[in-house]
Amino acid sequence: MNPLKIKDNQLKLKTDFYDVQNITAVIADKTFEQLEKDGIFVFPEILKDADDISRNQMVLQSYNDMYASGNVMGFLGAGNQRLIIESRFSHGEDYLFQYLLDKVMDFPNVIDLEADANQDNALFNLLVFLFPHYLRKAARKGAFKTYIRKQYNDSNVRGTIDLARHIRKNTPFIGNIAYSQREYSYDNYLMELVRHTIEYIKAKPYGGRLLNSAKDEVKLVVDSTPDYTPSDRRKIIEDNKKNTIRHAYYHEYRDLQRLCILILQNEKQQMGYGKRKVYGILFDGAWLWEEYINTLVDGYFYHPMNKAGKDKQWLFSGKTGLIYPDFIGKDADNPIIGDAKYKPISNIANHDYLQVLAYMFRFDAKKAFYFYPESTDLEDKMLWLNSGSSFEDNVVARDDVCLVKHGLKIPHDVCGYSEFVEQIKESEEEFLKVLRVYE
Structure with a gap:
């Protein structure tokens, strides 16, 4: 099996996708929202009340005889076909995507891509590592009865x-x-399925550390399944395939059920079941980058969460003009706006400027930063706001309002993931030096 690797935000001929045509037949020209309904795991998870949710974003969009990949990273599979979408800011192995997942999804540091070249295993590792997240989410409704x-x-x-x-x-x-x-x-086919998944993960070398992040929820499942019998696994899987959770109130358990089946079937390479010919995990690159930047700058900025509809801000009185600046400085005497951009410095333009200037005007900020991934050694670019008008021939740069394109250097030419982590830690230190000036 030779997986096809592509980059996000890339144009490729449709003929290049011949070896993964079963996948493209399902995902091409479909939005995140449609793919999530088809059973593919999507992050951030679709929320109806989010303002700028990327529900209309596509993984692959047709342009004549080409496909354009979106702002998406992840893994997709159908039968023996695999499509891997990597970060365009990585050269060689996609260590950046791995690192973002480690930082944002709080995965234990046990996936080593250089030691695990089999991308099928990389996909399976992601499925297993997502388990505590979906277990915690479902358990908020209590044990399924x-x-x-x-x-x-x-x-x-x-x-x-x-x-x-x-x-x-x-x-x-x-x-x-x-x-x-x-x-x-409580001791039913679904809770037994979750219990079998817990026991399966426990047997992994990293299982204890992984499940420790959801120890209360694991205890809930164990206490609810006194009739658990290891030899019943095959029967439990088949029962759950026939009895998909349909009640809207338990939709979190439906996601957990689907994930558990994929994990438990991995041993026989039977991932995907029923009408779900394609399975996979997709991440919105812009969301992943923004959440990663938040792990670095949370001491300096508030972080309204547009995907979750939290900490709404308004341009005008009367709750008019809903906005979600990525980052709002915590120093009320010296307000600063931050905007995470998962794009090259040359692509930060036009609408990006108008959006951040509106935020600056709203919060009386004289300075704003664009936080973007830097692939080269470019220095920060400072943009000073103009005053005056070309009609009056008096256009001059102001010295008090400034936008700064502030990049975080992404390491290249590294020998492995551990070296990548070392170098990006250094990049993070350099990245934060600029912000420390405003402490």
């Missing part, structure tokens, strides 16, 4: 007698009756 039919064989008959089983188990008759009863129980 539903009606199940349980079988008994005793003298306290409380349900429907199972004659065939009774004859098989109770001949000669010694006083017991085989019967079944419909019960509303």
